[in-house]
Amino acid sequence: MSRRPLIWFVLCYVGGSAAAAGLSPRGMVYAGGAAVLMAAAGVLFGKASSRLAIACLLAAGLAAGERLWADAHNVTALPELMAAAQAEGPRAAYEAEAEGVIVSVARVDGDRVSFRVRTERLRVKGDAAPRAVRERLLVQVRLAEQPEQAVAAGWKRGDSVVVAGELAQPAEATNSGGFDYRRYLRSQRIHWLLKAKGAASVKAAAGPAWSAAAMLGRVDAVRDSLGARMNDLYPSDQSGYMKGLVLGIREDLDPEQFQQFSRLGLTHILAISGLHVAVFLYALGAMLRLARLTRERTLLLLTLAVPLYVLLSGASPSVMRAGIMAMLGLLAARMGKLKDGLHLLAAAALAMLIYDPYFLENVSFQLSFIVTAGLIVGVAPVRKAMPQWRRGKPLLDLAAVTLVAQLVSFPITIYYFNQLHLLSLPANFILVPLISFVVMPIGAVALIIGSFWEGGGQALAYVSHYANDWTFALVEKLAAVDMLRTIWASPPLWWVAAWLVALGITFHRLNQRVTGHPADDNAASGQVQATMAAARLDTPTVPLPIQDSAEWPDPLAELRQRFDLPAKEGDQHNGFSYKKTLIPLILLSIFGILLFWAYEPNRWDNKAIVSFIDVGQGDAIHIRTPEGKHLLIDGGGTLTFAKPGEEWRARSDPFEVGRKLLVPLLMKRGVREIDALVITHLDSDHIRGLQAVVESIPVKSIWWNGTVKQAEDAQELIRTALAKRIPMYAVHAGMKMDMDANTNVQVLWPPRAVKNDIVLGQEQNEISVVLALRLYDQLFVLSGDINTVTEQAIIDRLQDTPEAIKLFGHAAVLKVAHHGSRYSTSKEWLDYWRPMGAVASVGATNSYGHPHPDMLARLDSAGVRLWRTDVDGEVSFSVSRHGLLIRS
Secondary structure (H helix, E strand, O other): OOOOHHHHHHHHHHHHHHHHHHOOHHHHHHHHHHHHHHHHHHHHOOOOOHHHHHHHHHHHHHHHHHHHHHHHHOOOOOHHHHHHHHHHOOOOOEEEEEEEEEOOOOEEEOOEEEEEEEEEEEEEOOOOOOEEOOOEEEEEEEOOOOOHHHHHHOOOOOOEEEEEEEEEOOOOOOOOOOOOHHHHHHOOOOOEEEEEEOHHHEEEEOOOOOOHHHHHHHHHHHHHHHHHHHHHHOOHHHHHHHHHHHHOOOOOOOHHHHHHHHHOOOHHHHOOOHHHHHHHHHHHHHHHHHOOOOHHHHHHHHHHHHHHHHHHOOOOHHHHHHHHHHHHHHHHHHOOOOOOHHHHHHHHHHHHHHHOHHHHHOHHHHHHHHHHHHHHHHHHHHHHHOOOOOOOHHHHHHHHHHHHHHHHHHHHHHHHOOEEEOOHHHHHHHHHHHHHHHHHHHHHHHHHHHOOOHHHHHHHHHHHHHHHHHHHHHHHHHHOOHHHEEEOOOOOHHHHHHHHHHHHHHHHHHHHHHHOOOOHHHHHHHHHHHHHHHHHOOOOOOOOOOOOHHHOOOOOHHHHHHOOOOOOOOOOEOOEOHHHHHHHHHHHHHHHHHHHHHHOOOOOOOOEEEEEOOOOOOOOEEEEOOOOOEEEEOOOOOOOOOOOOOHHHOOOOOOOHHHHHHHHHHHHOOOOOEOEEEEOOOOHHHHOOHHHHHHHOOEOOEEEOOEEOOOHHHHHHHHHHHHOOOOEEEOOOOOEEEEEOOEEEEEEEOOOOHHHOOEEOOOOHHHOOEEEEEEOOEEEEEOOOOOHHHHHHHHHHHHHOOOOOOOOOOOOEEEOHHHHOOOOOOHHHHHHHOOOEEEEOOOOOOOOOOOOHHHHHHHHHOOOEEEEHHHHOOEEEEEEOOEEEEOO
């Protein structure tokens, strides 16, 4: 440890910052005590010097203090307004006018424009005069007409601006494990959205020419110019991809194409990182060498060029990390003091976290540093353990890099993205060298040449057209192999840490095995033993320059011989090498246990979970049975109101509740397949989110009301299900199924269709599939969008039909029908089921007035507690043999 003080210092700094970010005050006290004990143990056992232990504790304390200070100062300058907004709820909005400076690119996407403003003055309705307020706002402008797109394109970073609109808080996560937009913006020190209507609500003018924002605005203009040039060099289906690859501009990348790359774990290719910086420096260095500059001047010019490239490529955390490492490395090389890669990586991490401690929560930051560290530590021992063939050396080198990168990134990938394609390894092996060493350099050179010779740039870019076509075709085919795509629940952070630690130990042991020398810590331990032996002989305790502790005698050798025990590593006892055989077996067992636990985290959990997911104005209910089967009832849906001739309003990647909310949420919970997908009826607010579900997660069967609706979304969903050969069952009252020993599903509605054939159905509410779900001894009644007339028909059937389903006892939970409309959940319905509680799936900003006051009054009169997704977010119930537990 003492030979790498900077690395241990930075690790402790990261640990202190993470503890302050994620632990309670009591947890921080415990973590601090544990850190002190570990530091003391390191000193006592000779693994660290007292100076290093103190420095590490100081690093953890400084990092924790910096993060706490940052959190304490990361508050809005409008505390009274914030308190009022939190009291009013998600609908709270206040008319306001903000004056300030645009500090980000103004992105135009269909009828939406967004940019960030640093305010200087702010006036909220009711204020006598504008307030002098320093606040960062995210401005969202909804354009009224297509010509306003050209106006918005003229808004630049550094412009002075006045915006009139409504102030509102960003939405927070309303589903367990869902994306928290409020927290995300808070990490960027933004606490308010300012929503404006029409370009006329924004008055922009040129700001100071030499401000920092204006200078960055000029960089934005260069990036836009380069992006436009890339559009000229490549066809429309490739230009967005090449802009992401060469310039880091990902806004124009086709969302479906990005999904395919993401499935195969190839999105890192589209993120500007160390490889891009290395290629840039290599090309620039070659040009400088042709100019016959001295080595010192070349290194200096390369160092000065790195920040410019970082800015031109978007300054993401990954490229910032690569840029800082490159600058440190170049400066050290110029001074003749180049250190190893881990020191450069540690220095880059320290610099970025000191600048902004919130970088630690950035996924790109985490992946960039963890994978880079893994490559530095793991590639050499893995490569040495592989065959040393001369002819295949480049391929073996690439295989070692690809394998280590996959192993190191695996826990981060499943933690955030919850999927791993088994073809990811070969896809990376084949495509990364092609894209990184052929396509990307050709695109960069073509862009440079095309800036002054259009014909030459196009000719060079034409060479890569075929490579791109081949890449897209291969990615599409590989990503479509669903049987090799695995879904993983998000593991806890301790699991991620355990995997990385076990991997580090594996690399360490592998390095010892292939080199035949103990690692640094063993050498340090030998030095301590030698120093202690010298002290016992009353000689000076001078540190000894020991390279291999095996040169020194084992002080316990006599005892080992007396008791017939093996001595050092490699000594045999009855022909068995303990360290060479037992330790690998232990490590393999650890990896096996970790993999099994991550893939089957709920293997021995016999609780059932019923979750009413917040999908806005729509329904989505996820049920996990005691034996681990999954039912999904409806999937919500984002309604659109586009009119003919308004195609310009379409956004490149609009919010779609299935792809952006429901699928990620189900995957995060480890839903690898859906045993039964229940479509209560074919209205858009119940089915649009299911299109992404059917495309992304295997579905074993579909239950629906047996009708076909003449609507595009309903037709597309049914076509997709038929194309995937998913069995579809038209269910009717009287049907029942035992999903497992403690789960029974009974269909209460609709009645059996005439002739049992599929009928066209435009009005869907009154033929909703109504289910009675029994989990252990708890009954859930899930009633679709029926009204009081259908409710009474169900009651009459249950009471008067001898062969009707017998349901004894009252319901534990009732899903109120039709989102709590005025004409649902009648007094008779409540009297029949006598529920203990009810759930209304309601959109926070719905325009229908749901839930209706009359329905609320009926629930209150019956003494039924109500949970609402617009107020309470996701409502979840845990059911066991011991009863019902409300989880949220």
